[in-house]
Amino acid sequence: AQRVTQPEKLLSVFKGAPVELKCNYSYSGSPELFWYVQYSRQRLQLLLRHISRESIKGFTADLNKGETSFHLKKPFAQEEDSAMYYCALSVWGSARQLTFGSGTQLTVLP
Amino acid sequence: ETGVTQSPTHLIKTRGQQVTLRCSSQSGHNTVSWYQQALGQGPQFIFQYYREEENGRGNFPPRFSGLQFPNYSSELNVNALELDDSALYLCASSIGTGGYGYTFGSGTRLTVV
Numbered sequence: 111a112q113r114v115t116q117p118e119k120l121l122s123v124f125k126g127a128p129v130e131l132k133c134n135y136s137y138s139g140s141p142e143l144f145w146y147v148q149y150s151r152q153r154l155q156l157l158l159r160h161i162s163r164e165s166i167k168g169f170t171a172d173l174n175k176g177e178t179s180f181h182l183k184k185p186f187a188q189e190e191d192s193a194m195y196y197c198a199l200s201v202w203g204s205a206r207q208l209t210f211g212s213g214t215q216l217t218v219l220p
Numbered sequence: 221e222t223g224v225t226q227s228p229t230h231l232i233k234t235r236g237q238q239v240t241l242r243c244s245s246q247s248g249h250n251t252v253s254w255y256q257q258a259l260g261q262g263p264q265f266i267f268q269y270y271r272e273e274e275n276g277r278g279n280f281p282p283r284f285s286g287l288q289f290p291n292y293s294s295e296l297n298v299n300a301l302e303l304d305d306s307a308l309y310l311c312a313s314s315i316g317t318g319g320y321g322y323t324f325g326s327g328t329r330l331t332v333v
């Protein structure tokens with residue numbers, strides 16, 4: 111069975127500092143990886159997916175199959191980046207359900 | 221274009237009771253997935269409905285059941301409630317069964333006492 115691990119429950123950085131949110135996964139095949147974000151009092155929403163290889167709000171994430179990681183990075187954190195971030199994995203199958211990590215609460219300090 | 225709407229927003233039930241949660245999918249979306257999010261955890265997949273049939277199920281007992289209606293809205297039913305069922309229940313709709321086009325609702329907070 112697939113599993114997603116986010117080792118940091120809480121992460122604080124200062125505004126302008128680089129930020130990296132860690133995500134490791136376990137799955138024997140080729141999964142699809144995502145980052146979801148939940149801002150305060152808002153719904154869970156998709157931030158980015160590895161297939162699209164795009165940068166959203168300055169965030170990027172590279173899938174490292176050797177290390178089975180999909181860390182989320184941003185070179186200069188902003189206060190509005192403060193939110194709960196979830197890494198998620200989807201595998202090929204009829205339902206394509208998401209397996210989520212337990213999340214990392216990012217706080218960007220002024 | 222309307223998003224995903226869930227009702228009620230909060231609910232308190234007694235152990236052993238039954239509960240029904242409702243979800244209206246986003247316009248144009250034909251698939252609904254349900255997730256349970258316990259406090260401090262990420263969402264956990266319960267099941268998915270596509271074309272009014274269950275199309276995949278997570279590791280949840282049969283007392284968790286669902287329905288999808290012709291207008292693509294959906295219900296999640298939980299029988300014989302247990303204290304551990306206390307959680308935020310999220311509904312997500314999508315076009316087709318792919319996992320990347322999800323639009324999530326705000327959730328229903330269920331408390332079992």
